[in-house]
Amino acid sequence: MLQENKQKADYGQDVPGLVRDKFLRGAILAVLGVFMRRWAKSRQNTTKRLISLLGLATLVISTFSALEGLALILGSRVGKMWIRDSLLDGLHLRGNETVLDVGCGHGVLLIGAAKRLPQGKAVGIDRWSQVDQGSNSRTVTLNNAQVEGVADRVEVHDGDMRELPFTNDSFDAVIASVAIHNIESRDGRQQAIREIVRVLKPGGKIALMDIFYINEYLETLQANGMQNVRVSGRNFWYYPPGRTVTASKK
Numbered sequence: 706m707l708q709e710n711k712q713k714a715d716y717g718q719d720v721p722g723l724v725r726d727k728f729l730r731g732a733i734l735a736v737l738g739v740f741m742r743r744w745a746k747s748r749q750n751t752t753k754r755l756i757s758l759l760g761l762a763t764l765v766i767s768t769f770s771a772l773e774g775l776a777l778i779l780g781s782r783v784g785k786m787w788i789r790d791s792l793l794d795g796l797h798l799r800g801n802e803t804v805l806d807v808g809c810g811h812g813v814l815l816i817g818a819a820k821r822l823p824q825g826k827a828v829g830i831d832r833w834s835q836v837d838q839g840s841n842s843r844t845v846t847l848n849n850a851q852v853e854g855v856a857d858r859v860e861v862h863d864g865d866m867r868e869l870p871f872t873n874d875s876f877d878a879v880i881a882s883v884a885i886h887n888i889e890s891r892d893g894r895q896q897a898i899r900e901i902v903r904v905l906k907p908g909g910k911i912a913l914m915d916i917f918y919i920n921e922y923l924e925t926l927q928a929n930g931m932q933n934v935r936v937s938g939r940n941f942w943y944y945p946p947g948r949t950v951t952a953s954k955k
Contacts, residue, residue, distance in 0.1 A: 714849040717811040717838045719781040719883065727774030734767030776944035784942030789817045792880065792912050792949060801825045802877035807866045807901060808884025810838045812846040818880065819855035830862045830869065837887055866897040874906045883947065886917040894918060898925040905954045916947040926952045
């Protein structure tokens with residue numbers, strides 16, 4: 706009797722270092738706050754009230770820090786899936802397109818697209834930063850594609866989104882999720898947007914979800930001749946809340 710394969714895809718944790726810091730800061734502040742509140746009991750009235758209030762404020766800050774850490778985990782593990790589905794729904798894919806995921810990471814968006822492309826192809830590109838996602842590598846992404854049953858329609862490249870290794874007008878759609886903001890310079894982000902426009906086919910669509918610089922993306926898309934450029938409201942399924950800019954090419 707064949708044993709059922711129970712292996713699950715691992716889409717990783719976004720900004721694992723920041724999550725760790727949030728919980729560590731929360732724990733340290735909680736200990737400090739409790740200590741201050743207890744120490745205040747042995748002080749004189751005026752000093753007692755001041756130290757007690759400072760201890761209470763420290764406990765409040767520690768709680769917010771821990772809640773931020775929890776929000777980062779939930780956004781990465783749960784909210785990102787909802788955002789993926791919403792973003793892909795907006796593309797209205799027929800199933801035979803070639804879609805590029807810029808900064809694909811572990812492949813949550815890339816593989817989500819591949820599942821909607823039975824006669825198409827989902828192509829991902831990434832520099833595999835270990836800061837933005839823990840254990841980030843093309844091997845993990847390809848393994849996720851295998852586990853999800855779409856390895857035959859997923860292709861992964863090593864590369865920089867500011868210099869995409871593809872010819873002009875190669876893709877029916879280009880997508881990205883919480884990726885472009887990792888480029889530190891404005892010029893670099895604008896170059897990435899120009900590259901996305903360059904490799905998009907006429908009539909193709911763009912959908913870029915991010916937590917920062919959305920208005921900058923909008924302006925760059927408009928400056929490069931894109932049509933129907935729109936920005937969504939904030940999506941609170943992810944932390945910090947992000948927005949999505951969409952556009953189409955003439």
